[in-house]
Amino acid sequence: MPVNFPRRMFLSSGFALGAGAFPGLVRASDPPARVLRAVTARHSLVGEGYPPTEVWSYDGKIPGPVLNYRQGERLRITFENHLPEASTVHFHGIRLPNAMDGVPHLTQAPVEPGAKFQYEFDLPDAGTYWYHPHLGSAEQVGRGLSGALIVQEHAPPAVDRELLWVLSDWRLDREARIVPNFGNFMDASHAGRIGNTVSVNGSVPESIDVNPGERLRLRLVNASNARIYGLNFQGHDPVVIAYDGHPVAPHRPERGRVVLGPAMRADLILDLAGQSGRNYPVVDDYYPRLAYRLLDLRYSKNTRAGRAGSALQPLAPNPVAEPVLERAERHQIVFGGGMMGSMPRQPAARGMIWTVNGQPVHEHDAKPILSLELGRTALIELVNDTMWPHPIHLHGHVFRVVSRDGSPTAHREWRDTVLLEARQRAEIAFVADNPGVWMLHCHVLEHQASGMMAAIRVA
Numbered sequence: 001m002p003v004n005f006p007r008r009m010f011l012s013s014g015f016a017l018g019a020g021a022f023p024g025l026v027r028a029s030d031p032p033a034r035v036l037r038a039v040t041a042r043h044s045l046v047g048e049g050y051p052p053t054e055v056w057s058y059d060g061k062i063p064g065p066v067l068n069y070r071q072g073e074r075l076r077i078t079f080e081n082h083l084p085e086a087s088t089v090h091f092h093g094i095r096l097p098n099a100m101d102g103v104p105h106l107t108q109a110p111v112e113p114g115a116k117f118q119y120e121f122d123l124p125d126a127g128t129y130w131y132h133p134h135l136g137s138a139e140q141v142g143r144g145l146s147g148a149l150i151v152q153e154h155a156p157p158a159v160d161r162e163l164l165w166v167l168s169d170w171r172l173d174r175e176a177r178i179v180p181n182f183g184n185f186m187d188a189s190h191a192g193r194i195g196n197t198v199s200v201n202g203s204v205p206e207s208i209d210v211n212p213g214e215r216l217r218l219r220l221v222n223a224s225n226a227r228i229y230g231l232n233f234q235g236h237d238p239v240v241i242a243y244d245g246h247p248v249a250p251h252r253p254e255r256g257r258v259v260l261g262p263a264m265r266a267d268l269i270l271d272l273a274g275q276s277g278r279n280y281p282v283v284d285d286y287y288p289r290l291a292y293r294l295l296d297l298r299y300s301k302n303t304r305a306g307r308a309g310s311a312l313q314p315l316a317p318n319p320v321a322e323p324v325l326e327r328a329e330r331h332q333i334v335f336g337g338g339m340m341g342s343m344p345r346q347p348a349a350r351g352m353i354w355t356v357n358g359q360p361v362h363e364h365d366a367k368p369i370l371s372l373e374l375g376r377t378a379l380i381e382l383v384n385d386t387m388w389p390h391p392i393h394l395h396g397h398v399f400r401v402v403s404r405d406g407s408p409t410a411h412r413e414w415r416d417t418v419l420l421e422a423r424q425r426a427e428i429a430f431v432a433d434n435p436g437v438w439m440l441h442c443h444v445l446e447h448q449a450s451g452m453m454a455a456i457r458v459a
Contacts, residue, residue, distance in 0.1 A: 031069065033076035038083050038133075038145060045199055050176040055144035056083060062202035063166040063223060064131070064147025071126040071151050077119045079111060083140075086110035089119060090134040091149060092263055093245050093398070093416040095320075096121040098436025101395055104135045105364040106437060106455070125318040125398075126153040127245020128219040128265045130166070135364075138225060138445040139182040142171070142193055146223040155316060157241065157269065160214040160306045166202070167220065167260070169195035169227045183449065189339040189353045191388060192226025192262075192444035198284070200295060207279060207298035215307035216270040217241075222260040226444045228389060228419070230286030231258045231294065235274050239312065242267035246398060246414035247315035259286065261391030261419035263443040271308035276301045320398055320414060321431035328379035328429060331370050333357060335392070335420070335442065335452060336385045353450040354386075354442070360451030366439065368457035372432035379429045384420035390447060393417040394456070396438040399430035417443055432458045 041060040042052035058064030069075060079089050088111055090102035100121045104110040111117045129149040133140040148166055156162075171179040171193060187193045197204065210216070218238075222229055238258060239250050244265050253259070258266055274280050279298050285291035337354035352360035357369055372378050379402075384390055398414045404426045418426055435458050442452035 030074045030076075033078060035078045035080060036064070036089065037080045038087050040083065043144070043202065045170060045197065045202065046172070046176045046204060053170075053172065053176050053178060055178070056140060057144050058147050061147075062144050062199075063168065064145070066147065066164065067131065067149040069123050069149075069151050071123060071154055074122050075120065079117045079119060081111045081113055081115055083113060086112045086135055087133045087140060087145070088117070088135050089131055091119070091129065091131050092393070093127070093129040093265070094121070094149070095124055095396060095398065095434060098396065098434070098438070101436075101438070102134045103364065103395070103439055106366070106439070110135055123151050125245060125320070126151045126315075127242055127318065128221060128267055129245050130221050130223060130263075130265070132223065138193065138449045141223070141445055142182060142225050143178060148219070148221050150219065151245070153315060157217060157313065157315065158215075158307060158310070159217040159269070162217040162219070163208070164219045165200050165221070167222050167224060167229060168199050168202075169224045170197040170199065171195040172197050183351070183446070187226075188351065188446045188450040192446040194226050195224075198227070198294065205295050207296040209300060210272050210297050211300050211302045211304065211306065212272055212274065212276045213304065213306035213308045214272045215310065216272065218268040218270050220258065220260060220266045220268065222262055222264050224262050226262055226446060228262070228286045229258075229260045229284050231260070232256060232283045232285060233270065233280070233297070234283060235280040236270060236272070236297070239269045240266055241269055241315055243413045244398065244415045244417060246318055246320070248411050248413045250312050250314055251411060257285070259419065261389065261417065261443065262445070263391055263393055263417045264415075264419065269312060272297070272299070272306070273308055274299050276303065318414075321433055323377040323379070323400060323429035323431055325377065325379060325402070325429055328377040329373065330379045330381075332381045332383060333369070333440070333454070334383040334385050335390055337451060338386045338388050338447075351450050354447050354452035356440075356452060356454040361453045362451075363449050363453055366453050366455040368437055368455045371457040371459060374435055374458055375431065375433055377429060378432050379427060381425055381427050382418065382420060383425045384423060387422050389419060389421050390452065391417050391419045391443040392440065393443045394438065394440050396434045396436060396458075397430050397432070399428040401426055402429050403427040435459055
């Protein structure tokens with residue numbers, strides 16, 4: 001039975017679907033060091049009429065504080081763990097030194113309760129990024145641990161306003177408590193832990209106020225465990241200017257819908273050409289039979305002119321080395337397992353449900369499945385041999401998505417996470433210029449925890 005909450009709390013809990021390494025001196029202009037604390041807290045997710053939800057949070061906030069920097073600055077953060085269990089922080093999508101990657105047992109020791117860890121690295125790339133734990137991620141993210149990291153360009157686009165939407169979903173009971181059934185077999189073997197409540201910046205808003213004629217830059221972050229979003233801005237014509245933080249030639253998304261798998265981000269330009277006084281819904285219809293209204297764009301009666309309709313210039317590229325496909329070393333990585341697939345029988349009894357190149361890997365016990373020569377281009381075919389979608393994330397690098405199912409991509413966009421639909425394959429290409437052993441895994445966090453985890457060595 002659906003939980004009888006307000007809009008966007010609508011699904012049953014049994015839902016299942018058929019830098020970098022570029023160190024530099026601390027400069028006088030860099031922001032001061034700051035402290036980031038992981039703590040338990042109470043937060044009003046659902047709103048009036050429901051009790052606050054017990055959550056895990058950064059600095060007591062859901063989502064965590066927005067970490068704002070400028071391109072080229074140095075991030076210095078002391079992470080303090082005040083949770084009842086060990087944790088780490090992974091700064092997702094940032095090209096950083098391997099020792100700062102936040103992967104327990106691989107790049108650092110877990111940060112035990114009451115302990116601290118100092119993260120410090122340069123930020124070579126502008127864009128929209130985020131941060132989250134990389135230890136027991138399925139539960140720790142599911143309890144609320146995530147936040148946005150924004151690296152501002154030196155020459156940002158001319159807009160009237162900039163908005164950030166951190167999208168999360170939650171599995172709540174009728175008292176707005178988090179349902180603690182983390183790691184169950186149904187979630188792990190199917191689509192992952194998809195909740196019954198969707199929040200935007202930690203609440204369930206009915207609407208966002210906008211003004212006719214405005215041009216918005218909208219930064220979208222999918223901080224959900226498993227939910228894939230397909231956002232339709234009804235009555236509007238969004239233009240994508242960046243994926244996963246990196247500029248792309250401005251274009252309208254396919255069918256006008258912005259698709260974001262877990263961990264993925266997109267920057268949009270949204271010209272507000274609607275009628276004053278009207279509401280325009282933003283609908284998430286990635287799962288067609290479960291489409292719902294995320295929120296409304298609520299137009300004021302303000303008639304002040306804005307930048308909507310003006311010429312749009314592309315963002316300046318980030319300093320990422322261009323892959324040379326003619327001299328690339330070529331590899332294939334196959335993702336298997338799961339319900340209705342080649343799920344390993346014996347490991348399944350121990351919770352290992354998914355495989356990478358035929359082997360399930362326990363979280364953070366990954367041995368490198370391949371070694372890449374430092375400074376050389378790698379061209380890797382990622383093959384989804386399952387009946388479920390998988391957002392595949394590579395740490396420490398960004399890659400161009402050069403083909404899908406054998407056809408060249410339209411934009412050859414840079415990404416750090418690529419969504420593979422069921423039975424789909426994609427080729428990615430990048431220069432292996434960041435030394436270390438780097439995680440490669442599905443960012444449906446229940447899939448990661450139950451076998452879909454591997455590592456790549458760059459040396």
